[in-house]
Amino acid sequence: MKALSVIFILLLSFNGYATTKVTASVSQNPVAVGQAFTLEIMADDTLAASEFDSSVLLRQKFVVGSTSTSRQHTSINGESSTQTRWTTTLLVREEGNYLIPSFNIGGQNTTPIQLKAKVIAAIEPSKDQVRMEVSLDNAEVYIGQPVTYTAKIWVANSLDQANIIAPSMLGAKIEKLGDDKQDLEVIDGKRYRTLTRHWLLTPEKAGEFEVRGPRLSGLANDINRRARPVDIAAQTLSLEVKAPPASFPGTWLPSNDLLLYEEIQPLQSDYQQGQAFTRIINLTIAGITEEQLPEIAIDYGEDFRVYPEAYQDRTIVKDGIVFAQRSLNVALIPVNEGELTLPGWSLPWWDLAKDQQASADIAPRTITVVAAPVNQQLQTLSSNQNIAPEVIEKPSTSIWTWFFALAWLLTMALLVWVIKRKKVAITAEAELEQSEYTTALDDDYWAQFSAACKSGHMHQAEQALGKWVAKQELNSSFASLHKEISTANWASEVKEDFDLVAFFQQCQALKKQHQNKKEQGEAALSSLNP
Incomplete structure (x- = not known):
């Protein structure tokens, strides 16, 4: 009987744990190709944001946007409940059938969702009065010279579920710059809501490039409040990237x-x-x-x-x-x-x-x-030591007078010797600290150079090697090697055959050879100064 009671209690505990309900839903089905929609996962429990992993959707050929997590706590007639909600923006590029798989949230699985994507004719921007213009603040730049890319959007009525995909360019780093600017404008008597967004585009290679414009999608309402998908692709702009002048010394710095x-x-x-x-x-x-x-x-x-x-x-x-x-x-x-x-x-x-x-x-x-106060005392004592004491012969001078005078002179001499040793120790300590700091800095730069070569980052390897070489007293061989990797980095075309690992091994061998020569020289000097 006792065993049955224990089993009954365990079953009740298990049922209490399994009461967490998890559901998955989409904002629309079917969806429009190229049109953003949302996936919502909801659990009636307090769960961590990491319980939901949106990366599995990438394998289902979805374009996955950002995910937001929210929690809501309610209490009605003394009964409390808590909900955790995950909301993710999704988009599909091609027409067809898609599957949103089951997610395991808090030990429970959601029901898979069969999704259909259709091609729906988008509203012409001129009819819907939604338009986007883009511009570059400079069409001709040097390598490493950032250029500001600006997109401005005009919306006459409203644009829901708006999504902007950033511009793209080969051989460049692109990042969002600052916050969006929203405003109101009146054009030909009609009011528009505007949004201006900036990106910072930093080219890393020389040549002629095309900057593909951003893409805007959303649901726009016309004057009859009918919602239709809008998909606008901005025009492609040209950008010329020039290589740094060959005569420029040091690390390239345009501004x-x-x-x-x-x-x-x-x-x-x-x-x-x-x-x-x-x-x-x-x-x-x-x-x-x-x-x-x-x-x-x-x-x-x-x-x-x-x-x-x-x-x-x-x-x-x-x-x-x-x-x-x-x-x-x-x-x-x-x-x-x-x-x-x-x-x-x-x-x-x-x-x-x-x-x-x-x-x-x-x-x-x-x-x-x-001079510091202790050094001033040292100078005073030293000068006093060099002045011969004035001796006045008096018939009554006793032996004790001479004894105390001699003891005073010995004490002063001992004090001078102690102060001089302390000064030498302080100077030696300062030199040792400076040497240790310089050695640590050199080792750090070489470690950065080694790591960059092993991971295949040519720009980082060039910068780290340049910093290390600047701290050394080396022959022209290292300068030639640094020039070699610098030339490969800033070439107008990428050198696919440049082997960073082999380059590092060459530098390592040259460094070891230089170190051996230095140690031999120090040993020779040591033998000359026993």
Whole structure:
């Protein structure tokens, strides 16, 4: 009897768990070819958004849009209920029969849906008064020079379930720029609702290209409130992409405007040895994205201990123009005293407005570093040691006077020796920290170069190798290798036969050969200086 009771309780628990109901439905069936519709999955339980996976619809030849998840909690006459709802936008390209498969949600399966797609004549935009115009802000650009692609849509009445497919172009990166702008316009006495959307198109290869326009679909209502599908494809535009000039030095950087300046905090007439201050370098470049911002690498030599912070990067859009900004904060501690120089920095770039090479520069700055208090004491003690004590012969001078004088001199000499050793230790520590930081940075650049070669990313490999080479004292062999990959990257036609793995192995062998020579040289110097 007890066993039957346990089984009965388990059955009740199982039935309670299995009460979750899951349903699937579509906004319309049949659907129009090229017309967006929605799939809705609803469960009467609180479930995670990850329970629904829309990727399986791709295998059924659906164009899958974004998925939104919502939850609703209601309480009626003391009875509470919760619903989780997933809504996905779908579209089919060809006429025929389609299957929306069963989904397992919360342990329950939805019922499959047989869907039929028909070709329905779309309303002529002129009749429905829906139209779209597109434009490029520049039809001739350089590699890496972003161009703004704009689409503007006019709707006279209403457009439901609107869907815009982005423009496309081979050999270019395309991303949505900023937020859409909605407005009202009156044309020939008739009011229109307008929507303006921008994309940022960054070409990565040289040549003549076609930019396929965006596609707009939706359900438009005419003056009789009859809903008919609208499918508008914008015109194809031409874009000429030029290769960078062969004479341009360094990493290619095209822009319409560039601003480079520095700040010193705190700004003082002189600084104390060992006292930290901050140098801030700010760089703003018009018309590029954060990924194209250049490295800011400055060698401060042995006069300073250098502690750079991570870059602070951001992208802003102002008056339809994209600006990429980079700020670098570097904490500097003077190691030596006297007149020290903060090195300048020069950044070559291509002025698109003048179509010529330009340079942005930070001039070297000289600062005065005074001795720290402990060093001032050291100088005083050293000068006192060099002055012979004045001895006044007095008949009454006792042996104890000479004893205390000698003890004082020995104490002062010991104090001078301790302070000098401390200064040497601080300098050695600073040199060790700078060496470790430089070594770590070099290893990081080489690791980035290795990873880029193994993953087949030529542009990233070129940039990482260039940063690593800039930090080394190497022969012209590495410069030739860097020029080789740079030429392959910016060629007007893609070099399919360029083997990145073999290229990395060649660089690795040359690096090892250079390291062996360096170690042999150090060993020879070590034998000469026992």
